[in-house]
Amino acid sequence: IDGFRALKECHAGAVYLHRANSYLIDSLDTATHEILAGKAKVPYYTRVMTSKQTKIMNIAATSRCGCTRVHFGRLRVTETITGYQKILIGSQKVIAKIPLDLPPHIFETEGLWLEIPEWIRQKSEHRLEHFMGGIHALEHAIIGVLPLLVLCDRNDIGGISQPWHDQLEGAAVFIYDGHAGGVGLTRKGFADINQLLEETLQVVKECTCSSGCPSCVHSPKCGSGNRPIDKSSCLHILEWLRKPAKTKGSPGSATHRKIPNNIFTKTLAAPDPKTPLPENYGVFDVETQLSAQEVGGWHRADKMRISVAVLYTSRDDAFESFTEDRIHQLIDRLFELNIVVGFNNKRFDNKVLSAYTRRRLSTLPSLDILEEIANQLGYRLSLDRLAEHTLGVKKSADGLQALKWFKQGKIEKIARYCTKDVQITHDIFLHGLHNRHLLFRNKAGRIVRLPVNFGKTITDLLHQA
Template sequence: MTTIHPVRSATPPGPDDDLAREDRAGGASPGGPGAGALPPGGELLTDLLAHTADDERPVTHVHHVPVRESRTLDWPAWTEPGLRERLAARGVRAPWQHQVAAAQLARQGRHVVVATGTASGKSLAYQLPALTRLAEDPRACVLYLAPTKALARDQLASVAALADPSVRPAAYDGDTPAEERDWVRRHSRWIVTNPDMLHRGILPAHQRWSSTLRRVAYVVIDECHAYRGVFGSHVGHVLRRLRRICRRYGAEPVFVLASATVADPAAAATRLVGEDVVAVTDDGSPRPGATFALWEPPLTERTGEHGAPLRRSAAADAAGLLADLVERGARTLAFVRSRRSAESVAEQARRILADRGRGDLVRRVDSYRGGYLPEERRELERALSAGDLLGVATTNALELGIDIAGLDAVVLAGYPGTLASLWQQAGRAGRAQRESLVVFVARDDPLDHYLAHHPRAVFGRPIEATVTDPANPYVLGPQLCCAAAELPLVPADLADFGGPVAEAQLDELVAAGRLRRRPTGWYWAGRGRPDVDIRGGGDQPVAIIEGGTGRLLGTVDGGAAHSTVHEGALYVHRGDTFVVDEFDVEDACAVVHPETPDWTTVARDVTDLAIVSIEQTRPLGTVTAHTGVVDVTNQVVAYQRRRLGTGEVLAEFPLDLPPRQLRTKAVWLALDSRAVQRAEVEDAALPGSLHAAEHAAIGILPLLATCDRWDLGGLSTALHPDTGTAAIFVYDGHPGGAGFAERGYAALRRWLQATRATVASCECESGCPSCVQSPKCGNGNDPLDKAGAVRVLDAVLDELAAADERGATEPDDGDEDDGPTTVAEVRAGAAEEDDLVF
């Protein structure tokens, strides 16, 4: 029987309990019918659970995020009077403490990052100095960068309401009509864009933009914590290129960054910008308080692959919660992990409401995700902001910054990959005077299962540090080519791009014929401009076209296309389902027809891995841990049709798709015959034991690194030709690596402790999606041996504990080491949440 744990005041709030709503005017925001009578979050949760049987209650823990009072300061004396009047007219009577601190630093010419909670008014921290400067200098301008178009348009509206008419704020992105782009370049003094457009549209054409670039006073980088991994590394170099071009035209802009609460924001922002950045982290905004529930759907009588028990899906429970909350008049966002889930959750919620006779509410539920056409996104954003929509199922496209005032509840269908994202999504809810409700619904996944039963891993753990690797040769090399194509590189430029690392990379580029070395510097040797995808995949998006009409339905990422829009795949768009008739790899196009089958599709693939070089080695007796460079070859070879609801395999069809090559970074464990013998695993059970441990380790690594399992890959084998031993590999799913595998190596003991605890404590008998089964396994989760995985992990942890006792300590990863130090302690504490704090 699962019960609601009482709220424990002794549980310390995490540094990211920043669920504040910006209290602009002190009034309630528009809501749905009955919104004014909604109870606070705790009572709303109790109401939702009122008709749930005691033995089916899914809530494993309830945490109360306390109220925080605001701390305000006087307006800085330099604030432009007209701006102060416009702010007062919007209800902003006095700035909060962190807004003034950040604004003062920016005014003084210091690069600054303000890292405070969701809806803590970070926008004012950069609007205050930037708009004042624009009022003082009629020629100055501001460049604003956002990671999503929704956030960019939201901030554009905010600036337009505050700025003097001479500022003429305007968007310059992929949705800007061609006829408007010249006007923006010539007349706007607050240009809203994104790193992609800066990389592809502005910097390569810097001569046309010279009058703007020489007048840039501030560069604003909003929601900068979104720039991580390979994408973040590319963005860091794009910003270095921007600084270099601005210097060429005589400008030295001040960078002002806004971020969710992350570990060491000053260091992360400094890596991103390439110059020293000061952090402001003391949040002075008010917080109305929130009830935060951890929710795990119960096991059902249904079985999936190989007879494994299945939980009720997180999507089903999220849809039920969304419908329940909408019926109570609560404005709600349900965050999901994929585009298909956004469509599915919204449709299920509408169906539930229709079955209850609430047709009046069906039209007030919709989905929002990437891949929609621009006009569809704009209409959904308008309807949500106006209160026309009560419930929206969304991907993380609505996570970042867009001001959706007056939300009462947030449902998170699955862990979003990082604590920073979890708190960012949770912080979308909250009204000025009323406690909100946040429900985290665990998916059938090792990490979600772990978090649902270890509350301190959510509420008592510091936010992750942002992981980037600007020295990644797959990032640095292309970015140096871009820089050289814009302006010849000279030795003085190299310090910005990594110094000796950049110089070595330039030698390789010259040898490859991509650059030419001349006495005056390095010159681009290619024709046209370098074609560099800063999103890291290197593959162009695949267009989804309806064959009967020729209508463009949307796009999917090129890197995911082989497994999602192969011939025969099921594709979902705004509640409508389509089946792929043809997938043209070369033309990046998938042709579909409408169909509503009672099955879904899952791709099957094969993977080979070869070790290229070893960078770090840690001997652990009969086990050796390594990091290094590996070559991964992956090929989607077939797909299965599975019955909706049960996951039963109905049929399997072969595919003829080309293999895909990936050179990346990996962490791996080599277990010699003595380690296998110590684990007491029979030869026949060894492949399944290693495979199960690999799956669980991939599922848990996002606990320690800013990634999710879809950023990672893995391989396990009873005998790898390059090691001569049994081996488990976990690798970054990005060319050149993204720093995730190296993070796992640095925190190896704590990573494997949590992995072992997750597998051993799962209530299933022989393995399920909550512990060792993987949704992305190309082998159909066969073979898997749950008990053998625990014994393999025990053998590795025994050697780690022995190495620690010998003084061969784990590499310092910069975090406090709160975990147990011996395997005996790990085993004793596997079911005790306070023993495993990260």
């Protein structure tokens, strides 16, 4: 199970279904990525409760739609799991609400958002309707209809409805791609916004239920349990939004602008002057003599043997290379550092080093950049992919080439290549630390700005020391 989905479905106390069997989750360890579960027959299922926030990072285009404006651009979404409910299978009665303390999921993506004019809120409340329930239902209804226009799964789309958004100074409904960087779903929805809202209106209007159901305004993945929901308010809000603007200066008079092909620009955030930087930190990488195939798989990395390792230390501001006969010196140096930085160092480099020592390398105060990224995205990225767009540089070679050089006895070439990798890792570390984001190109071909919080990881590690 990847990333944030593990927190949603496999938190401690969750009931997890697998091949028609129920499992009760005993524990979720976010550090080791281990989940312990046991088969259990319980009369309830569980559903997480979440809270969401969104920040507008960039407005790429604005379009007139009835009496209001609809925007498309880049959003930063923060979703936090606040707890979970136990719900009886038969009666659907909530029998317990248990709080959870889990790390938030923060990512940047593409999205569209509708401004809800103040006069609509006043009119809704004057009719004694639940305005928040109305825009919440509108969010669900749009998410239910959009997959029919863009041919995707409902789970590929997320949404947030807010009665007050600080940046807009008013109410708004946000609909966004549920994948970091965006995959073009809401881009298409924005282009066909009039059709999207018209079909949403028809779905809500033609549904025969009285107060809302899964066919119109209820969502199976709602983090607040479909509360509050007001179908009547939603229907009226949709009808009012569809009315054309009366005057040239009204909110609906904005003109449609073409969306840039790539709205994830390399605009860097201002460095954070409060970012902690350890007094004596190091960055290291290792190259091996044997490949994973030669030793029987990546899980046997301790059999690969080291050809060259390189360590950068901030105290000396210098790079030092180590051949196999000096690895014990490298290990001693690592244990002298306040923070040890690497790229996949916890799962790979430390495993390779473990063949040379009985010391517990897992106790090193390690910041693994790849682990930080995987926890955020739910999948892994290569160092080269990050370096190309974050730093504007590419790696000089790769691990397979380093293996060939070792067999040819070209140790100096391996050392130069490994030093370059350590330098890139070091620069990515500092960029993420000071700017709180990294950049990469996703599978849709767009540059994605990935938020990271190396400062928090460092602070936590120093407190544990």
